[in-house]
Amino acid sequence: MRISIEEVEKMASLSMLYVSDDDKKMLQSSLESILSHAQRLNELDTENVEPTTYILKQQNVYREDETTDKLSREELLRNAPEQEDGYFIVPQVVE
Amino acid sequence: MKLNELNLTQALTLLDKKEITSAELTEDCLKKIEMAEPKIHALVTIAGENAMEQAKAVDKKRAAGKKIGRLAGIPGIIKDGICTRDVRSTASSKMLYNYVPVYDAHVIEKLKAEDYVLVAKANMDEFAMGSSTENSHFGVTRNPWDMERVPGGSSGGSAAAVAADETIFALGSDTGGSVRQPAGFCGVVGVKPTYGTVSRYGLMAFASSLDQIGPLTKTVEDSAFLMNVISGRDERDSTSAIMRYPDYEKDMRKDIKGMKVGVPKEYMEQEMSNDVRRVFEDSVKLFKDMGATVETTSLPTFDYALSAYYIISSAEVSSNLARFDGIRYGYRTKEYADLKEMYKKTRSEGFGDEVKRRIMLGNYVLSSGYYDAYYLKALKVRTLIKNDFEEQFKKFDILLSPVTPTPAFKIGEKSTPMEMYVSDLFTVPVNIAGMSAISVPAGLSADGLPLGIQVITNAFWENTMFRAAYNFEQSAGFAAKPAL
Numbered sequence: 138m139r140i141s142i143e144e145v146e147k148m149a150s151l152s153m154l155y156v157s158d159d160d161k162k163m164l165q166s167s168l169e170s171i172l173s174h175a176q177r178l179n180e181l182d183t184e185n186v187e188p189t190t191y192i193l194k195q196q197n198v199y200r201e202d203e204t205t206d207k208l209s210r211e212e213l214l215r216n217a218p219e220q221e222d223g224y225f226i227v228p229q230v231v232e
Numbered sequence: 233m234k235l236n237e238l239n240l241t242q243a244l245t246l247l248d249k250k251e252i253t254s255a256e257l258t259e260d261c262l263k264k265i266e267m268a269e270p271k272i273h274a275l276v277t278i279a280g281e282n283a284m285e286q287a288k289a290v291d292k293k294r295a296a297g298k299k300i301g302r303l304a305g306i307p308g309i310i311k312d313g314i315c316t317r318d319v320r321s322t323a324s325s326k327m328l329y330n331y332v333p334v335y336d337a338h339v340i341e342k343l344k345a346e347d348y349v350l351v352a353k354a355n356m357d358e359f360a361m362g363s364s365t366e367n368s369h370f371g372v373t374r375n376p377w378d379m380e381r382v383p384g385g386s387s388g389g390s391a392a393a394v395a396a397d398e399t400i401f402a403l404g405s406d407t408g409g410s411v412r413q414p415a416g417f418c419g420v421v422g423v424k425p426t427y428g429t430v431s432r433y434g435l436m437a438f439a440s441s442l443d444q445i446g447p448l449t450k451t452v453e454d455s456a457f458l459m460n461v462i463s464g465r466d467e468r469d470s471t472s473a474i475m476r477y478p479d480y481e482k483d484m485r486k487d488i489k490g491m492k493v494g495v496p497k498e499y500m501e502q503e504m505s506n507d508v509r510r511v512f513e514d515s516v517k518l519f520k521d522m523g524a525t526v527e528t529t530s531l532p533t534f535d536y537a538l539s540a541y542y543i544i545s546s547a548e549v550s551s552n553l554a555r556f557d558g559i560r561y562g563y564r565t566k567e568y569a570d571l572k573e574m575y576k577k578t579r580s581e582g583f584g585d586e587v588k589r590r591i592m593l594g595n596y597v598l599s600s601g602y603y604d605a606y607y608l609k610a611l612k613v614r615t616l617i618k619n620d621f622e623e624q625f626k627k628f629d630i631l632l633s634p635v636t637p638t639p640a641f642k643i644g645e646k647s648t649p650m651e652m653y654v655s656d657l658f659t660v661p662v663n664i665a666g667m668s669a670i671s672v673p674a675g676l677s678a679d680g681l682p683l684g685i686q687v688i689t690n691a692f693w694e695n696t697m698f699r700a701a702y703n704f705e706q707s708a709g710f711a712a713k714p715a716l
Binding site: 175 | 538539561563576577585589593610612666
C-alpha cells in the first residue's frame with residue numbers, strides 16, 4: 138500500500154491542517170502501515186452483505202422541534218475566543 | 233483505614249449510619265490527591281473547594297433528615313471529555329485548554345440528581361484517541377502500580393485515580409477499549425455498556441457509533457450500582473435505547489451453576505505474555521469450579537475487527553472534529569490573514585499528532601475513490617463481526633477473554649501507531665459489534681502488575697455480565713493494591 142506525498146498534502150488540505158515537510162513523511166509512513174493492515178478486509182467476501190452504521194435496530198427517532206431558552210446568549214458566548222456586542226467575531230469573509 | 237480507600241458500597245453504608253460524613257470522606261480523597269498527584273498525574277483539574285462545599289451541603293441535608301440521592305456525598309472523578317457545567321473540560325486537548333461548559337452531560341445531570349460530589353476531572357488521551365494516556369496536552373499519567381508504566385488509555389486518568397484511591401469511583405468512555413483496557417492495567421473494574429444504554433449527550437464525540445460512557449470502580453457491585461444511576465433514555469441522544477432499563481444489580485448475587493461460557497480460540501491464538509495466559513487459564517478454571525460449563529469456540533472474523541475499527545472510528549473522527557474551528561469556543565491562533573488561514577493554523581496548533589493522523593486517515597477513507605474500498609467495506613465487515621457475536625450468544629451466556637495481550641507497558645515503549653493500536657486487539661471487537669463487556673481484576677504478573685479478564689455478553693445482557701463478573705470477583709478474591 139503506497140501513499141504519495143501529494144496524497145498526504147491533499148488529505149491535510151481536506152482536513153484544514155498545515156503539515157510540515159518532516160511530518161508529511163512521518164504521516165506517509167504511518168498511514169501506509171495502517172492502510173496496509175486494512176488490506177486484510179479484502180479477504181472477506183462482502184458481496185451480499187448490508188453495511189452496519191449503527192448497531193441499534195431502532196431508526197428515525199423523532200421529537201418535537203421546540204425552541205427553548207435553556208441557555209442565554211451570554212452563556213453561549215462565554216467560551217468565544219473573540220466576541221463583541223453579543224456576536225462571535227470572525228475574520229472578514231466578504232470584501 | 234483512610235476513608236478514601238473505601239469502595240462505594242462501604243462508603244454509602246457508613247454515610248447512611250452517620251458513622252462518617254461526606255466532608256471527612258471528601259477531605260481524605262483530596263489529601264490522597266495532594267500526596268499522589270505529583271507521582272501519577274491522573275488529573276487535569278481539581279475541584280477542591282467546590283468539592284468540600286458540595287460535601288458539606290450534602291451532610292447538612294442528611295443531618296436535617298431531608299430527602300437525599302442514592303449517591304449522597306460520594307466523591308467521584310470524571311473523564312475530562314465529559315462536560316461538567318462551570319468546571320473546565322478539556323478532553324486533554326490544547327484545542328479546549330480553556331473550555332468551561334455551560335451545560336452538564338446527561339450522566340452528570342444523573343449523578344448530580346443523586347447528590348454526588350465532583351472532586352476532579354481526569355486526564356486522558358486527547359479526544360480519547362490513544363491507549364496509554366501519553367497523548368495528553370497536559371502530560372502523561374503514570375500507573376500507580378509502577379511509575380515507569382502507562383495506566384492504559386484513553387481513560388487512563390480515571391483508572392489510575394480509582395486504583396490510587398484518589399476517589400470512590402470514576403467515569404470514563406470506551407470507544408475501542410478505553411475503559412476496559414486501563415481498568416485492566418490498573419487493577420480496577422471497568423464497564424463498556426451496550427451501545428445506546430448510557431446517553432452520549434455531553435460526551436465530546438470521538439466515534440459516535442462506538443462511544444459509550446462507563447463506570448470505573450473498586451468492585452463489580454459498585455459498577456452495577458452506578459449503571460443504575462447513569463443508564464436510561466435521553467431524547468437528546470437519538471441513539472439512546474428505547475426500552476425498559478433493567479435493575480443492573482438484579483440476580484447479580486445468584487450463583488452461575490450451569491452458565492455456558494465460551495472461550496473464542498482466536499483470542500488465545502494471539503501473541504500474549506505468559507503471565508496473561510497463566511492468569512486467564514486460572515480464571516477459566518475458577519469458572520469451571522463455580523459450576524459453569526466452559527467450551528472453546530470460534531469467532532472467525534476476530535482478525536478483521538481492528539482494521540474495521542480504525543477505518544470506521546477515524547472516518548467518524550474526521551466529521552466530528554470538523555467543529556473545532558476557533559470561532560465559538562476553545563483555542564484560536566493569534567495571527568492570521570484570512571478565515572481559511574485562521575482555521576488551518578488554529579487546528580494545526582490546537583490538535584496533537586495522533587488526532588491529526590486520525591482526522592487525515594478519516595478524510596482519506598471517506599474521499600471519493602476510496603469510500604467503497606475502505607469505509608463501506610469496513611461497515612460491511614462490521615455486519616459480519618456483529619453476526620459472528622450474535623451466533624455465539626445462541627450457544628453461550630458469556631464469552632471470556634483476557635483484557636489485553638500484555639500487562640501495562642512502559643512509557644514511551646510503543647514507537648509506532650500500529651504497535652499502540654494492537655494493545656486494543658481484545659477490546660475493539662466488542663465496540664464494533666455493540667455488545668457489552670466488563671473488565672475484572674484477575675491476578676498479578678510475575679512483576680506484580682495487575683491483569684484482568686473480560687466478560688463479554690450480548691447486547692442488553694448486562695444482568696448476565698454482572699452476575700458472571702460478580703461471582704468471579706468473589707471467588708478470585710483479588711485484593712492486591714498498589715504501594716503508592
